[in-house]
Amino acid sequence: MKKKILVVDDELSICLLLENFLSKDYEVISIHDAVEALKWLDDNIPDLIISDIQMSNMDGFQFLTLVRQRGFTKHTPIIMLSGRSESKERIKCYRLGAQDYLTKPFNPEELDEIVKKNLYPIHYAIEW
Numbered sequence: 001m002k003k004k005i006l007v008v009d010d011e012l013s014i015c016l017l018l019e020n021f022l023s024k025d026y027e028v029i030s031i032h033d034a035v036e037a038l039k040w041l042d043d044n045i046p047d048l049i050i051s052d053i054q055m056s057n058m059d060g061f062q063f064l065t066l067v068r069q070r071g072f073t074k075h076t077p078i079i080m081l082s083g084r085s086e087s088k089e090r091i092k093c094y095r096l097g098a099q100d101y102l103t104k105p106f107n108p109e110e111l112d113e114i115v116k117k118n119l120y121p122i123h124y125a126i127e128w
Contacts, residue, residue, distance in 0.1 A: 003026050003047040003048065004026070004029065004045075004046045004048075005022055005028050005048045005049070005115070006029050006031065006041075006046040006048070006050070007029065007030045007031070007051075008030075008032075008037040008050070008051040008055070008060075009052040009055065009081065010057075011052065014081070015032065018050060018111075021108045022111075033055070033057055033058075034058035034062070035057050035058055037051075037063065038063070041070065045072055045073065045076070046076060048076065048077050048079070048118055049073075050078075050079045050081060051064065051080055052082070053082040053089070053093070054082065060081075064078060064080065064097060064098055067097075077118035078097065079098065079100040079101070080093045080098045080100070083104045084103070089101075100117075100118060102114060
């Protein structure tokens with residue numbers, strides 16, 4: 001059974017891009033609104049969440065905080081996406097509980113490595 005990845009981004013093009021890169025190896029569910037993603041999480045538990053920061057209705061910081069406050073998603077790995085590369089934004093994400101931070105536009109190869117690292121910690125490495 002494929003691992004399930006929830007993608008939360010209000011940009012359709014980013015969702016399609018992530019689906020294209022990830023759907024070969026993972027089941028990818030894209031939701032274009034953080035509020036709707038929280039509703040989806042009421043009945044579903046993904047293996048990994050990838051979320052944008054700049055979204056309408058609810059930003060990624062609020063979404064991350066609410067996901068971490070839920071008992072059943074408290075330890076779900078979360079990768080934050082942003083068009084901003086400032087250190088203070090990364091630090092804020094890490095302090096709110098994100099495992100990783102990826103700047104858009106991203107390298108698909110780097111995305112693949114970050115996803116593997118979060119789904120299969122230390123066990124995914126080909127060579128030591």
